[in-house]
Amino acid sequence: MAALVRLETRLSRLREEYFLKNRSVDEDRKIVYKAAVKIQSWFRGCRVRAYLRYLNKMAISIQKWWRGYQSRRYFRKMIKTAYFIMKMNFYNEMAVRIQKRWRGYYVRKYTHNYYALKKYLEAISLNNEIVRNELQEYAEMNEKKKKKKDLEKKEKEKKYKARKMHYLLSTEQIAGIYNSPFRKFPDPMELLLRQSKPLSHRQQQPKSPFTYDLYDWPTCKRPPAFPTGEPLPPIGRQKPQGPFRDAAEVLRQRYKPLEPTLRVAASISSPLEKAREEMKREEWRKCIHDNEFLPFSSYHKNEKYELSIHASEKIGKETYGIKHFREVQPNKWIAGKDFQTVLPSIVLFEKFGKTYSKAGQIV
């Protein structure tokens, strides 16, 4: 019981003690709690920080590795490009050298070929020389022609003059003016006069209407060129004069029949030759076809059979080949007589002894 009393007395204090204890514990508790929290949070923080640090390090290491890898790649690419460029430059240089040489060569050989130009110019001078020579020759030829024409014209004039003055020719008795007795030899004019035919005073041909004086056209020196057929006979021609034969005699002579000589009438070939030819003709006539008879019948087995003339035409009515070998049409004949088959061989000899031929002209 004492304990109980002591407990009871302590009870009232107990409550207070309890309360005080609790309060102090509470107060401590807060502090302790806070301290614990602080400690824990600090520790947690440390842990997290350490973890973060660790993560950072890892991230850095990954990135480091990755970046290194990229850069090395890039670097390799750069090296490759630089190498490529170096190669291309080198090639370009070499190509330029080759092209330089080639272009120089090409231009010198083909475009501005000095030697070709030189040869060309030499060829031109040569050609010019040739052309000049030829033109010179042509000019000289022309001049010669012209001179010749002039000379000929003068000659013609002189001859015409001589013909007109033919009466000045010297005779036996009287010496002409060009044949003076005091000269050693006659004047050339005298010789000309001797050679020339006198110009007669025959009336000139009637002038064509184109020489009408009023019309001085440059072209109309000759009549127009249209075809007129046979020229008409000149009107007012003088009648032929002289003793004429009797008309009947002339006609008889004209229509005299042909009298060929024996030589002409007989054929050219000798009788022997004629007989030979006759025989050949008979053989040819009798022959039915031209194919030779061959020993083997199969040789011309496939040959098409050709009808002979007798069989291929109408039966009976056709007389060609049997009765005659020449087509005749009597209704077309002009005269009843047959052609004479003999012609004179040498015309001139046939005229011997005959002065008149067909048309009454002298042979």
Place this chain on the structure above:
Amino acid sequence: MSQRQVLQVFEQYQRARTHFVQAVAELSARPQNIGTLRDAGVISLLRPLLLDVVPTIQQTAALALGRLAYFNDDLAEAVVKEDILPQLVCSLSEQNRFYKKAAAFVLRAVGKHSPQLAQAIVECGALEALVICLEDFDPGVKEGAAWALGYIARHNSELSQAVVDAGAVPLLVLCIQEPEIALKRIAASTLSDISKHSPELAQTVVDAGAIAYLAQMILNPDAKLKCQVLSALSQIAKHSVDLAELVVEAEIFPVVLTCMKDSDEYVKKNGATLIREIAKHSPELSQFIVNAGGVAAVIDCIGSCKGTVRLPGIMMLGYVAAHSENLSMAVIVSKGIPPLCTCLLEEHEDHIKAAAAWALGQIGRHTPEHARAVAETNVLGTLLSMYMDIRSSEDLQLKAKRALKNILQKCTYLPALEPLLHDAPPNIMKHIVGQFSKVLPHDSKARRLFVTSGGLKKVQEIKAEPGSLLQEYINTINNCYPEEVVRYYSPGYSEMLLERVENYQPVL
């Protein structure tokens, strides 16, 4: 009895008319009577005689009218005014060949004076009638018709077009093939007149196949025919490259070169004109002509002629040389420069001299070799004097200046340049000094020669504005020489030395 008297009256009248018309025709053949005839009113009197019953009177009246209109253009206008032309045109189709010839003669005489008269002829429908006459079988009628058409077509291109539209060209080409020489001449001259105006007309003539026949006729010995044929071909070839090539394809070379040696001057001139018209179009054509030896022929032709006959040949050389340097060298090698120089010196006409100057400029402007070839003949001095001469025409001065400039810009042949230093005007001097300044720095012998010939002295005397091109050239030249030499030759050096003498204190 009275019947005979009546008939006698008529006979008298007819005789009177015949006599009148023949007398007028004879009188009108002399030019001095024409004034009197005109005052006597001959046209109105002749007009009713054109409709006379007697054919001889008609023809003689037409002939008289033609002669009157030929000499005088007032009378030609009077013929047009009196409405004679429609009557003539009608009768052209009906009457016989003498009348046709006379009527064609009248039309030709009227048409030759002026384009207005020719237009009047076209308006009254004469062209169709003339073209029908071209088909006539008498060569005199064809000739008259072709001649009239030629005179009409000569004036301008509209009239030529009218002639072509009437269908004359194929008939003219047929006329060329006829054997009569005079007809050929006239047909060729008409074709030449038609084709000279424009390329289309020339193409029409070519399409009718004229070139082949014209080319054949070059060989004909008649000089006037050759003239006309060459003129026709050159009128065709002048318009364009294609036409020129067509003419060349007709194988006229080397036959044309024989024309350059013909005795007739006008044949030479027309031949040179034809070659010129072909050469001027393109380098290939010029090359072809050079290869055929054309240049040599033309040069000989220039050497043998005098006066305007030379002009086409000179121009041809200029055109050939202008195309390329190889052709220019070919001209030089064919000895082309001496005749051109003699032309420049001898001729009196300015336009020929101008052409020669132009040609020389074209030859010399390509490379220093060419310029040297030109300069060696000492022609630069002549060109300069022509440029400076006040009496030369503007054209000559301009061409001489251009030629001089062109040659000088390439000339490195110093002996020829030196004489020019002395009298050249400033604008030419610039080029001369420029050339010196290009050559002297590299050639020591030339420098020596320059000094000894007095060139350096002359250069010092030139006054140039500082900063101008001339001053630069002068500086370049002065830099080629040591300073004492330059000072020695500068003007006023002797005075300077004397001044120094004066100011000198003698050392005792």
